[in-house]
Amino acid sequence: MMRRFFLISVPYLWLLALFLVPFVIVLKISLSDVALARPPYMPQFDWATGIGAFLSELDFENFTWLTEDDLYWKAYLSSLKIALISTFFTLLVGYPMAYGMARAPQEWRPTLMMLVILPFWTSFLIRVYAWMGILSNEGFLNQFLLWTGVISEPLTILNTNSAVYIGIVYTYLPFMILPIYSALERLDGSLIEAAEDLGCSRLTAFWLVTIPLSRPGIIAGSFLVFIPVLGEFVIPSLLGGSSTLMIGKVLWEEFFSNRDWPVASAVAVVLLLILVIPIVLFQRNQQKQQEAEQ
Amino acid sequence: MTRMSWFNAVSLTLGFAFLYIPMVILVIFSFNESKLVTVWAGFSTKWYGELLQNEAFLNAAWVTVKVAVMSSTIATVLGTMAAYVLVRGGRFMGRTLFSGMIYAPLVMPEVITGLSLLLLFIGIGLDRGVMTIVLAHTTFSMCYVSVVVSSRLVTFDKSLEEAALDLGCSPSEAFRLVTLPIIAPAVISGWLLAFTLSLDDLVIASFTSGPSATTLPIKIFSAVRLGVSPEINALSTLMIAIVTVGVITASLVTKRQMVRQKRDEQAAART
Amino acid sequence: MIQFQNVTKRFGEFTAIDDLTIDIYEKEFFALLGPSGCGKTTMMRMLAGFETPTEGKIFLAGQDIAPVPPNKRATNMMFQSYALFPHLSIWENIAFGLKREKMPKHDISDRVDEMLRLTRLEKFASRKPHQISGGQRQRVALARSLAKHPKLLLLDEPLGALDKKLRQDTQFELMDIQEKTGTTFVIVTHDQEEAMTVASRVAVMDHGKIIQVATPDRIYETPNSVYVADFIGEVNIIDGVVTPNGEESYSLTWKEGQAPLNVQSPAPFSDGQKCHLAIRPEKVTINSEKPEGVDNAVQGKILDIAYLGNISTYHVELPSGAVIKAQSANTRRISRRAFTWEDTVWLSWTATAGVLLAE
Structure with missing residues (x-):
């Protein structure tokens, strides 16, 4: 009994102290006011005045501020837009790859799988950095395009949203490929044959059978890309330009440059509220899939 | 069939080219003589030499490794415990909250995790340094470990544990002698995952580190913000090389184990 | 109606079908019987169009079917695993092939209802495949493959996944449906009792060759070789x-x-x-x-x-x-x-x- 209590309580307390409590603090600070003090917000909890006085000083001013200053809601919208578009492109690149892997000879598949996972183990930062040298004005892509004669003037790609899209597709591709691959690999080949037997051409069989049956994989992959991209910071700050608005970047700057902790906290709380929807949908998709397998 | 596999071959080739060409270019230009990263000026390893004399980078690398080893080890212990509790723990007070706290950090944007932990450390007056980064990294990577381990525990035949208890093991002996050896591969890959996540993390470390402790990603990030530099290329190449060797070795070892197991099974089937 | 002329099929080194010549007549219930690996499934897949013969020709109603892709063949197949589309309802599964023919909507609906009646599945039309029993799935697969009025219906171990009692009932149902629809059935099985029960003619196969083709009673009473005598009963x-x-x-x-x-x-x-x-x-x-x-x-x-x-x-x-x-x-x-x-x-x-x- 002691042992069970110990097993449960140690990780439980750890997560309470270092996950839940910090969260409550964020929530509390988001309701506080900015102050020229250390730490730079108020009110501070004071045992003398009691909890009533403390609570009465909290308000939703920061949230009102978020709706008034158009920087914030523009940043949220632009994050959503970038996340949606880049998820779509990741799917466009990832699906044919996952399909090719699932149709590859059995003995190749572990190697292909490893090739997809390998970049995931190398540093995220380095993978983003690699594109800086490629996309810059005198970078390899421009050199190559000038050399082939496709363009006569170097294209400005780095520090634009296009560079952000490329960076996201590149770094999140494995997250898209793996769930789709596992859905496609499980697909019973006789279903495709049955569709052809019943009069489908290869293309209609793909459209009517393969796509619908890999849908759980597509949904899982899309959420695995969409959710983290929404709060992405490194890619927009390295590949994006000053016009690239993403909420992760805004939060970072609000905190480190403006030192406005209450607003940064409010930004975080709203971002989380936005994320709840896709997370719940994702969870439901995974659950449905699990039930279907049983 | 042939028409389709032609299409597959093309999409796989293009896809893997997309995945690997940027890294290949990065590696090639780490050996470039010139300071300009995009113009080839002859082979040289001078950037590696310079890198090895850059005290700041070496210090940051040392801090990073220290943090990664500590946080991944604690995270593995805590994560395995959490996985065991989730899969075998039965019902207890606040189980839903517990599993929620295990899964939430996986989808939590790093900026939020970093921000909230920083606010906590300031709130309780903890000085920021190696210690706070370790705490932060442990917290999010233990969740990854517990997901990896619990997926193994779910498929694990519970009657093996029951057999051990039936044969006279105490619960902790049963865990040590039966459960742990069987879930060991998952625990090890959980540790590796936690280790890489910690090595890789920029955002959370930036929030939770203090002036006394700078990790390698923070160092790289501030250098890279100013533009590409051959020194960073050299550093990246080293990191890519280490990871590649590690992953390939691991996959060869597991492959050999599988081949051996198959051979043993075939031999057993013949007798 | 079907003629195999000196058909040989090799997979690399392995010869699955070895210089095989056989005729299958119209409206007959023909069984290919043999142990696993004897080439019976390969024969069926060549008829369906999923494999092409390495040598020799296959004629369906006098026409060489080698260049015809599976989706254009007047044959339909009932798969061993049934291959029911898990994302479609029973009704949609049966209608799947009809929709490919661009049949008018109400004709499809009539035909599907007719097939549901024939296989006594009216009550399950809106269910998904995983919500019905194994025997019902088998009947859906049958209904789906019969819906398009195929000239030839291929059945790959159609009853293998059913338990013994259900199998016996289903065998009689199959014979009944074959009689009602007048379709040529070719069934592949390794179960000699099943072949003897349902088929009007049985071909016993071994190592890519046909050892004997005859009616079930002749196969049983006058086997032409020790192999056939030993395999049957x-x-x-x-x-x-x-x-x-x-x-x-x-x-x-x-x-x-x-x-x-x-x-x-x-x-x-x-x-x-x-x-x-x-x-x-x-x-x-x-x-x-x-x-x-x-x-x-x-x-x-x-x-x-x-x-x-x-x-x-x-x-x-x-x-x-x-x-x-x-x-x-x-x-x-x-x-x-x-x-x-x-x-x-x-x-x-x-x-x-x-x-x-x-x-």
């Missing part, structure tokens, strides 16, 4: 040397110390030819006394009795050490049964009971 094989002793009549010398056996055979054998005599156990009579006026009688000791309910199989050891199986119907209650272990008994059979097969 139980059989006693007695090796020996024949001497002709009359019109279609031979005497078979077998074990030392045993009287020669009298055998009749329409097929000619030469003097001194080595032969196998195949006798079904149910054609061997078991008696406690030596029977009078029989063609063949041997004495032996009961070694084993397998009680199967309706019949019992006796394993009788002869003095020479050979074991012969005899079957008798259990028309009496068990307590009155005449024989038990270690009893000495007489086995007898007529000269026409067995089939004489060449080496």
